[in-house]
Amino acid sequence: QVQLVQSGAEVKNPGASVKVSCKTSGYTFSGYYIHWVQQAPGQGLEWMGWISLNSGDTKSAQKFQGRVTMTRDTSISTAYMELSRLTSDDTAVYYCARDHGWHWGQGTLVTVSS
Amino acid sequence: QAVVTQEPSLTVSPGGTVTLTCGSSTGAVTNGHYPYWFQQKPGQAPRTLIYDTNNKHSWTPARFSGSLLGGKAGLTLSGAQPEDEADYYCMLSSSGDDWVWVFGGGTKLTVL
Numbered sequence: 001q002v003q004l005v006q007s008g009a010e011v012k013n014p015g016a017s018v019k020v021s022c023k024t025s026g027y028t029f030s031g032y033y034i035h036w037v038q039q040a041p042g043q044g045l046e047w048m049g050w051i052s053l054n055s056g057d058t059k060s061a062q063k064f065q066g067r068v069t070m071t072r073d074t075s076i077s078t079a080y081m082e083l084s085r086l087t088s089d090d091t092a093v094y095y096c097a098r099d100h101g102w103h104w105g106q107g108t109l110v111t112v113s114s
Numbered sequence: 115q116a117v118v119t120q121e122p123s124l125t126v127s128p129g130g131t132v133t134l135t136c137g138s139s140t141g142a143v144t145n146g147h148y149p150y151w152f153q154q155k156p157g158q159a160p161r162t163l164i165y166d167t168n169n170k171h172s173w174t175p176a177r178f179s180g181s182l183l184g185g186k187a188g189l190t191l192s193g194a195q196p197e198d199e200a201d202y203y204c205m206l207s208s209s210g211d212d213w214v215w216v217f218g219g220g221t222k223l224t225v226l
Contacts, residue, residue: 035215037160045152045160045203047215059213062115095159101171102150102162 002026004096004105011111017084020108022096024077030054033099034079036070039107040092050099051079086112116140118206120218125226126194134221135186136204142185147206149187151180154201154220163202164189191223199225 007021022034036048049060051070058070069082079096091112096105117139126132136149143149151164162171164180167187177193187204204218 037217044201044220045154045205045217047205047217050213050215061214101165101169102152104159104161107159 002098002103004098004103006094006096006105006108009109009111011113012086013114014087014112016086016112017082018086018090018110019080019082020094020096020110022079022081022105024079024098027098029077030074034070034072035097035099035102036068036081037095037097038090038092039095040089043092045095048081048094053079083110086110088112115214116206116208116216118204118216118218120202120204120221122219123222123224125224126191126198128194128196128225130194131190131192132194132223133183134189134191134202134204134223135183136188136206136218137186138206143182143187143206145182147187147208149180149182150205151178151187151189152203152205153198154203160203194225196225199223 003025005023010018012018030053033050035050038046048064051058060068067084072079093107093109095107119137145167149167152160153163154160163174163178168180179190181188201220203220208214
């Protein structure tokens with residue numbers, strides 16, 4: 001079955017960057033897109049962007065443009081999301097999800113604190 | 115970018131029926147928006163219940179169904195169970211070249 005396993009929790013200083021990984025299995029990696037979603041504490045879901053696992057093309061939400069970088073490594077069926085210039089507002093759980101039915105990872109908590 | 119609207123909260127009696135709706139600021143929601151519905155319980159990742167308006171996953175309980183109604187996407191729960199108490203989010207895709215996705219603000223469903 002489709003599985004997405006994300007990297008563990010991170011604590012970062014303001015101004016730093018964080019890179020979250022999303023290892024996939026159970027399907028042919030390259031045929032899909034991976035989406036990234038942010039959920040701040042007690043808040044709703046916010047779509048951040050997608051990456052085509054086939055071409056590497058990306059599209060990000062206006063809010064995150066210039067700060068988010070999405071990449072993938074097809075050799076290990078893993079997608080990555082890097083968010084730069086972190087502030088306390090970026091403290092959140094970050095999810096990856098594979099399209100065509102949206103299969104979700106378990107989430108990665110990123111805490112931004114000095 | 116479209117704003118996607120949902121009821122902030124709804125209450126349903128056990129065994130009852132409720133419909134959650136999902137509207138778009140750009141106009142009527144259609145199949146071309148590929149409406150999705152997600153369920154999220156406290157401390158858990160979201161779970162996809164419905165995709166592409168009315169398609170279910172193997173894990174989607176039969177009591178949940180998706181539809182289009184009155185220019186909105188709808189999620190109907192027929193025969194509510196206590197375990198259905200959760201937050202429900204809809205998501206719509208923009209059509210055209212952008213392929214931007216937008217979540218609604220979520221509906222907190224209480225089974226009481």
